């Protein structure tokens with residue numbers, strides 16, 4: 440039977456991991472990415488040890504890309520603070536650098552990459568592009584991440600949060616640390632990246648942003664009493680903010696469509712507080728491609744069900760953490776507990792890993 444090349448929609452960690460794995464297996468896929476150049480999407484830039492392992496398997500060394508070593512976590516809530524060593528070193532790497540390196544590796548291996556091409560909608564087996572072209576691949580890797588595709592949308596649900604990102608000048612006491620500020624309805628995370636800047640990511644209930652008139656600056660100002668250390672850090676000028684709406688934390692696909700491999704955030708969305716979304720994206724992309732190499736388009740349903748099961752535990756653990764951390768009445772007493780049980784932060788970090 441004649442086969443078309445697999446089509447991958449989305450050139451983030453999930454799509455590129457699938458493309459690299461297929462190419463290494465002798466199958467050069469077509470990859471469509473709507474952006475025209477490297478950019479910084481809304482992401483904390485935290486690479487856990489499982490993400491580092493998954494990258495190495497794809498031939499990418501984050502340290503060679505200038506990633507900053509992170510060995511400790513600091514959590515602040517309601518005037519309390521807890522600190523702990525991470526179970527293994529992690530890395531701070533900008534998504535601009537990471538995504539560019541993954542795309543370059545895919546291109547080097549012969550993947551046909553179309554940048555500046557947008558998929559508008561999926562209709563049955565048809566992929567409709569913004570320029571009016573219609574593609575009918577017999578295998579589709581859906582890797583549009585945080586972005587919904589008409590005809591294949593995930594639905595955001597009640598747990599959806601707004602994501603915001605900006606960079607601020609590095610501050611010396613952040614070197615080697617991931618710092619998490621727990622807020623009513625969300626959190627803010629800070630770390631130093633390869634470019635020497637501190638990356639600030641916020642995940643917040645949409646009502647809180649709406650109450651600040653939709654302005655991230657006014658939101659930070661409104662948080663000054665609740666998170667004074669965060670507000671102080673933000674007194675340094677920030678770059679422009681980027682935002683993403685309706686991130687459906689805790690969502691996992693139940694779908695099993697022949698020939699369609701959902702990967703990355705299109706397969707499962709872990710609470711970003713856990714910092715494991717990139718590892719899940721890389722791991723699902725690689726596993727889906729391995730399933731394709733072994734069984735072709737027909738392997739899609741088995742892969743999808745298997746990955747949904749595999750991601751159940753880390754996603755469930757991350758949702759429990761998120762539930763507690765977003766409620767000041769729970770978060771603050773929990774931080775005192777960390778003082779008594781210093782290993783608990785490391786345990787939380789372990790429980791929310793997918794494993795490479």
Ligand SMILES: Cc1cc2nc3c(=O)[nH]c(=O)nc-3n(C[C@H](O)[C@H](O)[C@H](O)COP(=O)(O)OP(=O)(O)OC[C@H]3O[C@@H](n4cnc5c(N)ncnc54)[C@H](O)[C@@H]3O)c2cc1C
Nearest residue numbers: 449451452453473483484485558584585602703704716717
């Ligand atoms: C606030 C916040 C902070 C986070 N912090 C971290 C963190 O520190 N560490 C971590 O591991 N994870 C973090 N995550 C999660 C992480 O960002 C995602 O899990 C990860 O990016 C998923 O990768 P992906 O490849 O599935 O999708 P994405 O990274 O979203 O990539 C999707 C790609 O598809 C392209 N695309 C989208 N639509 C189309 C279309 N219609 N046509 C063509 N191309 C398209 C996009 O341009 C993009 O390049 C965070 C998430 C949020 C919301």
